Amino acid sequence: MKHRHPTNWRGYVFVAPATIYLAVFALVPMLLAGWMSLHRWHLLKDDHPFVGVANYLTLARDPFFRNTIGNTLLYAACAVPLGVLTSLAVALLVARQLRGVGLFRTLFYIPAVSSQVALSMVWIWILLPGEQGLINFCLDRLNAWLGTGIPTDTNFLGRPGWAMAALVAMSLWVGLGPRMVIFLAGLHAIPEPLYEAAALDGCNARQRFWYITLPQLAPTTLFVVVTTTIAAFQLFTPVYMMTKGGPRRTTDVVLYHIFNEAWQKFEVGMASAQSYVLFAIILLAAAFQFWIMRRGLREEAVQ
């Protein structure tokens, strides 16, 4: 029931700063991006002719942009499932422990709050070829221990497929903490009586996991998947610091491509068009994931 209150004009005063702020710095740029994308707009040139959808048409034909979209989707397709699964697995591990949960939680969270620039610099070291790079060093020790002959001079950041793999690995390492924490909260929110009832019914651990834990975690999982996907589309700093678009443009992801377009080539009109395309992709991806998970939930409910 709605109570009718007299309008308190002070409400407008209090809300004004934030509203003006959002209008100027969120809504206006949003519309300005659309406006700019319809022009040929170069930051250094004064002439900004209107070109309609020409930018978008060019993008559709542009081999470089297609490559960019492909890279971004590939990255998301690898980083999201792997990221979600690994953090879920770790959360399950941690949830059982009574001791040291806080310590692990803090430890795993540290990469997520650290300077991405500093982390990228360290990861360059991790990926170096030869015994100086951590990965190759470990491979070398593994070779000594197991007698295998795995090559230890792979320059991960310099080889087309490996560079992308390295970026995916880094995203797993960084994102583990926050995702795990959210899964932990979701796990703790599952009511104990559910498990007890299932145990009474004779369910074993695996069945309890599949039929109680997972379905109960569905909303949390959806949230993690969506946020991880959005984060995957925002990949920038490691590319800028480590690969600059990668060997042969294999790590040229959308945000880096936009950066290049806007602030190396200074074509902000085209960059705005690319931003809108990115926006559309993110919305589609999020909507798609929602739809899939909702369908999955509904089917579960029916069962």
Added chain:
Amino acid sequence: MRVIAVVSLVSAVVLLAILSRATRGRAASPPQIVLRVANWGSPAVESSFMTLEREIRGEFERQHSGVRVQFEQIPGFGQYAPKLLMMHVSGSVPDVVALDASSAAVFINNGVVCDLAPFIARDPEFHLADYFEKVVQIFRRDERVYSIPLDFTPMMLFFNRKLFDAAGVPYPQRGWTWNDFLHTAQMLTTPPDQPGAAPRQYGMHFMNVMPFWVLWLWTNGGDVLDTEGRRATGHFDGPRSVEAVQFLTDLMLKYHVAPTIDEGKAAGVDLFRAGRAAMDVKGHWMMIDYRADGLEFGVVELPTNTGRPSTVIYAAGLSIMSKAQHPDLAWEYIKFMTSRDVQIRRVASGLAISSNRQAAARYAGTPVEDAFIAAVEYARAPWGATVERYPVVEGLGEEMMEDLLRSRAALGVAVELHHAAELIDAALTEP
């Protein structure tokens, strides 16, 4: 209590902001004027040349009391131009900037640097004729002069006199052809000790650096782009260019007179410097290293397949940013740095040829130096001086060359060049 904490925190922040703003890249209160001079390079690198430059700047400060020269180096490979342009966009720019001919186009075409013609006209002490016209021309558009060149180098072919003598091969002469070159290279390549191993000595050293190998297209009458500098298809993949690239790859893959990429990497050293390759295409600056290594070298124009020689001039100049705070003082600085006496000191190490004729004449007289200066006659400006996205073109060209040299390109030179030309077109198209 809390209020006090919050208030002091806020005032600390505000205080810091004010203090920091006061020292932000602007001129401090008079009488000191800060002249900002920017160059590429890293502030972390120390060399005798840097020390020399610092002394020279000190002299300028002594001649202009009340002026402090703030020298800023902008690091990052390929980042000099974008970072400088961002400064221009933000409105806070250095006064004097060094311009590299290979990336000058974007500055010149968009009015980022001033037209210096009015400065020249107003100044009775300065004479543009004092400088090599060809080099000045690189930074000129009709009557507008955008940069006063500091120094330059044409690209020439270096040869190792000792290796030639040992093989009994006569030194290359002006007017020599590609056939002469191939023949010479073959005579200077010694076979390997064991079959299948790398030759002990190569006739020619090759690096996949497009600023160096584009010259082979030119000496065959081919080119990367059309005369306007807009399209690559039809030119980069034209018959003359294909022939040139084929010739280059054959040097490595068919005639084995030059090291393959892997052989070069395995050697780990500059083979020409190490005396294991008899010829190389390089610029003036390498002579510092060659002399330090005790290499006896000669210099000759590149071999040509058209009957006429061709090469490129790579140059650096000094310009005034259009948003500079102290343009007149900047002009004084440029005059000073390009003057004969300062130039004589600057290029004493042999880093490049001074663009100031009289200063260059001071070092002329040796066959090597004269060969360089003679090249100015027929040399061309680099594409980067007129085409805004040329660095991208070079990146794509080098990728293609690497594919060809690694025999990854099963389809052959013509097809690869065509593919690269299409990518270049896509990269050059506005926007």
Added chain:
Amino acid sequence: MKRALLTSVQYLLLAAIAVTTITPFIWMFFTSLHPPNAQIPTMATLFRPAGWHFENFTYVLTFAELPVWRFAVNSFVVTTGVVLFQLTLCALAAFAFARLHFRGRDTLFFVFLLTMVIPAQVLIVPLFTLVQRMGLLDTYAGLIIPYPYLSTAFGTFLLRQYFIGIPRALDDAARLDGCGDWRILWHVILPSSKPALATLAAFAFIWTWCDFYWPLLATSSTTMRTLEVGLSVFSDAYGGTRWPLQMAAAVIVLVPVLAVFLVMQRFFIRGAVVSGLKG
């Protein structure tokens, strides 16, 4: 018996992951103490450098052309500025949405929530152009005010939820004492909202301190760079050389934010969880 074995295996796994997480930081810290011109240390030589060079830190902090201390000051000013500014905006608006009644309130709140949908990347290009036109590039104002990553709407949402949970009895008591809306906010609501405010402040601090993209574009003079960007310029300047110095700079960048995180982690983690479950 089987249970104990299982538990130890789990602990081992977790310990292994913990080691993987920590190793890069340990390497970073130890490398920063190596002699400046040393080669990149391998795991074997990491703990045995030729002398412990703590002066790397002072060198990096006072390096004339790339003054890291200056970057730190900039980061501090910008981050504090952003935190205070955003907290103010959000608190004012959240109070209005939670406690005050005015026409269009709920519609406006819905519009606020809608803006959360816009990803920051879409805004950056036009925002840059906008800020350039305002003449605010390369200034503190340009860094602090248009901060695209902190969804003001999100902060408002967070605070509003919390404010709603504060019992109105407190408000009413204050009103009886003659307090107007402003004093209620300042003396009643805010003091009771310390956890939410701390959460928001923690989020904002860490996000802003670690932000790279916007400061990269909004600053061009060396003296205006923040720590993140300054560190990348530092890395550019040294290239593949002098890793100990680069790592010293990296450590300097990491320490403040890690300190804040360790102190505020309760709030930070709880905030992440709250937003997760609500979402």
